Amino acid sequence: MHRVGVLALDGVIPFELGIPSRIFGAARDSSGRPLYSVATCSLDGQPVRADADFELAVGHDASLLAGVDTVVIPPSHALGPVREDGVLPEALGRALAGVRPGTRMVAICTGTFVLAAAGLLDRRPATTHWRETERLRRLFTTVRVDPDVLFVDDGDVLTSAGAAAGVDLCLHIVRRDHGSAVADRVARACVVPPWRDGGQAQFVRRPVPDPATGGTAATRAWALERLGEPLTLVALAAHAGMSVRTLTRRLRDEVGTSPGQWLARQRVDRARHLLETTDWPVDLVAGRAGFGTGGVAARALPRGGRRLAADVPEDVPPGARAPRRPAQ
Structure with missing residues (x-):
């Protein structure tokens, strides 16, 4: 079973945080067996503040990330140093340093800034929320920012635009891992389109x-x-x-x-x-x-x-x- 670890940071946006569990958790083989296990962690294993009027309790600390096959980083409105200065906070840097080489790295929305600050997007294509693409380009000049797409698949590193584009990206990963029939079943179970035409430009303009x-x-x-x-x-x-x-x-x-x-x-x-x-x-x-x-x-x-x-x-x-x- 493919293991997915989701890193919840302070100020995490609940909608995007829940996408990996909802999409990957709905993926089953023809016998009904789950194809992914999904676990959520914070940096220290303690509850994190959501971008709402509640806290979220998690079951693991960041050591979880050392033993998974895919790491997902949802967006957080508390990523000030990363989004403003391009600096990776020390605790977050230690957590990412513990990820095994070859682990698939996935960022949803402004989670892309974390991968960029960690040096994982140097000379690679990536995207983020359309409001943040110019900031991403300005802070990380070696990243090949594509502002017009819903997601970018660059093999072992994948990034998405904002909010619902995280659903598109996770469905794409299921499709890439297990084929379109499985991805279509997941989309049907979650009542979402299996593939959305267009890109961010469609929704902006x-x-x-x-x-x-x-x-x-x-x-x-x-x-x-x-x-x-x-x-x-x-x-x-x-x-x-x-x-x-x-x-x-x-x-x-x-x-x-x-x-x-x-x-x-x-x-x-x-x-x-x-x-x-x-x-x-x-x-x-x-x-x-x-x-x-x-x-x-x-x-x-x-x-x-x-x-x-x-x-x-x-x-x-x-x-x-x-x-x-x-x-x-």
Whole structure:
């Protein structure tokens, strides 16, 4: 069983603190056995003040972190020295020094500042809450800050944007560890989407679509039932009762991408799911996902089937071809 240790610091935000236990705790294998154990600690094993009108009792001190496979650091509003000066407090530095080499490190929201101050993000990509990305970039000039994404997976170090983006990151970890079928079951149990389109920029800049103008949700659901068919922009627009231009604008407002990107992403996800959960030949999977041939599907999916669909180029027309792998 994969062991997860969550470090609660004074001023911790309860919502984000509870995400690892809720998401990883819901992950089960096909026989119903838990796939993760989750334990929470503070630096000294004593209760911590929450960013609310209560304290939180924890079951462990920071020595817990030496024996886990993944360490998760939720955000705290008491990270003054780290967020203001980039300095890691001595007690926190000792706790992180006890983590075994090779342990997966995960930060939610401003927890990213802790990893950066510990030197774990030097010359690596990372993100944090959109309000804090400029501060992160200014304090830690060697960190490659991406302000527009919900989370960043850099192998053994993963970071997320604020609040609910921690759910997206933890679901991504489950998907990476155990496949999309398990992650989808977790998402269903927690009543959250298994994958959210778009990024932080969508929530910062885009207004909520006016319900009176009509949306694209029904058309997107209709398209998901027909991914194996040669869907076109014209067909999508006709189903929505909109012009192509209006459909494109509305869909971008709602999910943060063009219709072509959205459709290509759904096809990649469908192909990945079928490859993981069936023994169908590649050509059959390709046809059911709308790629046409196995060769096209192979170019769309990465080695291991985990290419992020957000890498789909902007100019891919719906149903035309699989996206090319971008230059790394």
